[in-house]
Amino acid sequence: VNPRRALSIADLRRVARRRLPRLVRDYVEGGVEDEAGVARNRLAFAALGLVPRYLVDVSARDRRATLFGRAYAAPFGLAPVGLANLSRPGADAMMARAAAAADVPMVLSTAATTRLEEIAAAAPGHAWFQLYAPRDRRIAEDLVRRARAAGMNALVVTVDVPVPAKRERDARNGFALPLRLSPATLADMALHPAWALAMARHGQPRFENLAPYAPPRASAQSLAAFMASQISPALAWADLAWIRAAWGDRPLIVKGILAVDDARRAVEAGADGIVVSNHGGRQLDSAPAPIEMLPEIAAAVGAETVVMLDGGIRRGADIVKALALGARFCFVGRAALYGVAAFGEAGVARAIAILADEIDRCLGQIGAPSLAALGPGFVRR
Numbered sequence: 224v225n226p227r228r229a230l231s232i233a234d235l236r237r238v239a240r241r242r243l244p245r246l247v248r249d250y251v252e253g254g255v256e257d258e259a260g261v262a263r264n265r266l267a268f269a270a271l272g273l274v275p276r277y278l279v280d281v282s283a284r285d286r287r288a289t290l291f292g293r294a295y296a297a298p299f300g301l302a303p304v305g306l307a308n309l310s311r312p313g314a315d316a317m318m319a320r321a322a323a324a325a326d327v328p329m330v331l332s333t334a335a336t337t338r339l340e341e342i343a344a345a346a347p348g349h350a351w352f353q354l355y356a357p358r359d360r361r362i363a364e365d366l367v368r369r370a371r372a373a374g375m376n377a378l379v380v381t382v383d384v385p386v387p388a389k390r391e392r393d394a395r396n397g398f399a400l401p402l403r404l405s406p407a408t409l410a411d412m413a414l415h416p417a418w419a420l421a422m423a424r425h426g427q428p429r430f431e432n433l434a435p436y437a438p439p440r441a442s443a444q445s446l447a448a449f450m451a452s453q454i455s456p457a458l459a460w461a462d463l464a465w466i467r468a469a470w471g472d473r474p475l476i477v478k479g480i481l482a483v484d485d486a487r488r489a490v491e492a493g494a495d496g497i498v499v500s501n502h503g504g505r506q507l508d509s510a511p512a513p514i515e516m517l518p519e520i521a522a523a524v525g526a527e528t529v530v531m532l533d534g535g536i537r538r539g540a541d542i543v544k545a546l547a548l549g550a551r552f553c554f555v556g557r558a559a560l561y562g563v564a565a566f567g568e569a570g571v572a573r574a575i576a577i578l579a580d581e582i583d584r585c586l587g588q589i590g591a592p593s594l595a596a597l598g599p600g601f602v603r604r
């Protein structure tokens with residue numbers, strides 16, 4: 224099947240859903256509890272209209288975005304996703320290469336199963352590192368130093384996982400690393416032979432980035448237990464100071480902000496940017512959609528820090544709405560995962576190209592020749 228036949232992110236999702244066993248599909252698609260947050264992220268974008276202006280010369284449309292002193296080809300990048308390699312062996316590296324080729328940033332998760340040094344080398348100038356600050360501060364500082372030494376361009380500290388999320392699909396499926404081969408899981412895999420063969424050939428992924436801190440030759444299982452044990456409910460605003468000290472002067476971004484006062488705290492703590500995010504509806508089911516909170520947050524801190532957004536983006540128009548309401552940049556999680564699950568690196572490239580093309584057409588349709596022309600007057604709430 225040719226990735227170019229996919230016209231939309233929804234098309235990539237359909238192919239991905241066919242290829243993935245239910246265990247992995249549910250991990251990628253799922254949210255928490257009733258999954259109201261996942262739905263709200265989409266509904267909130269759908270509730271916003273874009274009001275076009277006509278007879279504006281849009282023959283030259285510019286969708287390049289400048290962020291932290293450098294230009295990217297489009298105003299969005301790839302959000303950090305843990306365990307992406309479960310959707311296809313090598314997925315992290317495929318996402319990194321596709322992002323670099325398209326000249327957009329890619330954020331590697333602490334919970335990825337590819338070494339951060341490998342990703343930094345695969346996407347020179349385009350790789351950022353997302354930190355789940357481990358409970359053991361020496362480990363956290365070493366991770367940050369490694370990300371810096373490897374040449375990662377920005378550090379994204381995710382703050383919206385104070386405690387583990389109640390993901391009921393995963394609990395029902397017995398989802399955990401290493402994948403447990405129950406009769407139900409085996410039957411699921413038998414129905415998805417292409418995925419199962421690729422996994423069998425490459426072996427199960429493990430949390431490579433934490434391997435140096437675990438006992439030598441730790442199994443995938445003990446690494447997973449180690450990863451879980453390192454989630455710290457005690458992480459607090461004061462901790463950003465030592466994270467900043469370990470990271471140095473490159474951009475430091477706080478991801479998972481939904482409240483105006485937290486946005487202010489992030490600025491006071493010295494963050495160079497924030498990502499307004501509800502973790503794709505995967506942490507607090509009752510969290511508002513990020514796009515609902517964006518206007519207030521952008522009004523409060525938009526002049527002092529770089530406000531970015533993720534959650535529910537499936538169309539270029541969603542990104543245009545976020546930029547019009549005050550975001551400088553956006554990130555996509557599942558959209559890129561659908562691409563890599565469906566077609567590998569070509570699928571990620573396709574996902575990026577689809578969104579970039581939709582942004583371009585949308586700018587033309589509404590009469591905004593560049594991102595700088597966007598503002599709240601384009602959005603009907």
Ligand SMILES: Cc1cc2nc3c(=O)[nH]c(=O)nc-3n(C[C@H](O)[C@H](O)[C@H](O)COP(=O)(O)O)c2cc1C
Pocket residue numbers: 250251252264302303304305306332333334335353381478500501502503504505533534535536554555556557558
């Ligand atoms: C499968 C999956 C794994 C994720 N893993 C992480 C992670 O390790 N760290 C993190 O900060 N966010 C993680 N996220 C959240 C994304 O970075 C992002 O906030 C979210 O996916 C945006 O919503 P969208 O999927 O609707 O685009 C994950 C999301 C998904 C779908």
